Amino acid sequence: MRLGFFFLFFTISFSSFPNDSLLIPKLFQNLLNKQVTNPNFFVNGSFPSYRQHSNNNKLRHDNNIFYTALIAYTLQELKPYLTNDESIIADTIINRAAKAFPHYKNASGRLSYNFWQTQSGGSFFPNDKVLSKMKKKLALPDDLDDTGIILSALNIDDSTAAKAHLLMRNFANGKHSIIKNTYKEYKNTNAYSTWYGVKMPVDFDFGVHCNILTFVNKYHLPWQKEDSATYNLLLNMIDKKLYLKAPAYISPYYCYTPVLLYHIARLSSTKQMAAIEERKPALIADIFSSFNQTEDTLYKIILSSTLLKWNIAPPNLELGGDVASGSLNTTDFVYYTGHLFSHLNNSIKKIANVMDATQYKWYCSGFNDCLALEYLILKHRKRK
Secondary structure, eight states, rough: HHHHHEEEEGOOOOGGGSOOOGGGGHHHHHHHSSSSSOOSSSOOOOOOOOEETSSOOOEEOOSSSHHHHHHHHHHHHHGOOOOOOOHHHHHHHHHHHHGGGGGGGGTOOOOOBBSSSOSOOOSSSTTTTTGGGHHHHHOOOOHHHHHHHHHTTTTOOOOHHHHHHHHHHHHTTSSSSSOOOOOOOTOOOOOOOOOOSSSSSSOOOOOHHHHHHHHHHHTTTOOOOHHHHHHHHHHHHHTTTHHHHHHHHHOSSSOHHHHHHHHHHHHHSOOOHHHHHHHHHHHHHHHHHHHHHHOOOHHHHHHHHHHHHHOOOOOOOOOEEEEHHHHOSSSSOEEEETTTTTTOOOOHHHHHOOOOOEEEEEEEEEHHHHHHHHHHHIIIIIIO
């Protein structure tokens, strides 16, 4: 079989190779191995994910679609740099993931997706004996973040993207209610809410805003007032360096500085954005500073990819030992998090953001491999 032949040479110890581009086949193999093909708790085509409550070390199986969507999306974006054999593997992974997405689509047929399963009764905090029983009262509505990422991963046509964009605009701040958990100066900003919920409070998130505009740019959709408002909000937060000073407050779901910097670069790599170009020198300085301050390899990886998306050479970072030892499977790296009450009013949000008792973190070793793969491909192929 062609895939098997492609990986045959990797039976020797890859950690001894001085050129870490030779790790790329191993990371592709990791993704193939980790993707679910015999479904049980996890949906066919998905990547296993785990949830940890900050008060303890126990990891619970969590069959959300978030990380699977991000892996498929990232592979779509990397396609211009892949060899023919790698493209076959990427398509295999993406096509498998596409089989999982319908389980998370809006149950009434609306063009939106949920973090957790919506079919067969849906789910809410799976494997939590208390919270899972509160689904009817606390269940989250579909969100714009998962929707934009999944639709991009599916490589939908332009007309479908336009319909999705119109629906997203109907859930901007001020359409149904006014946001109550952000800085006073932003309360009348017509930026996008995280949620497709009429009853759900409006919620701003820096990372989600970057992802929505990335979706709009990817499909060359005409910018509307909601897009401009969201962009101006991001620029204001960048100018005030809130991604350094208050990352968890402006982005309760992507609440770490390296992750927010990564989102800025991913947005601006979709098209030339003059206002971000003007701010690049200061952002690049903060990226290098963050790189030097963190000891976590995966944060270093995403900061390096951030620079590479802007064609800036990152500090030296070799991954051979990390891939060989399996240390990329760590749960120390947190990309996505959530607080039970951070979407509520400002007073509650401020308390929730500093309370471990309300915080949850989500992990996916397949996504960690995907981040390493993205870094190595950008490092060795993008500038060429």
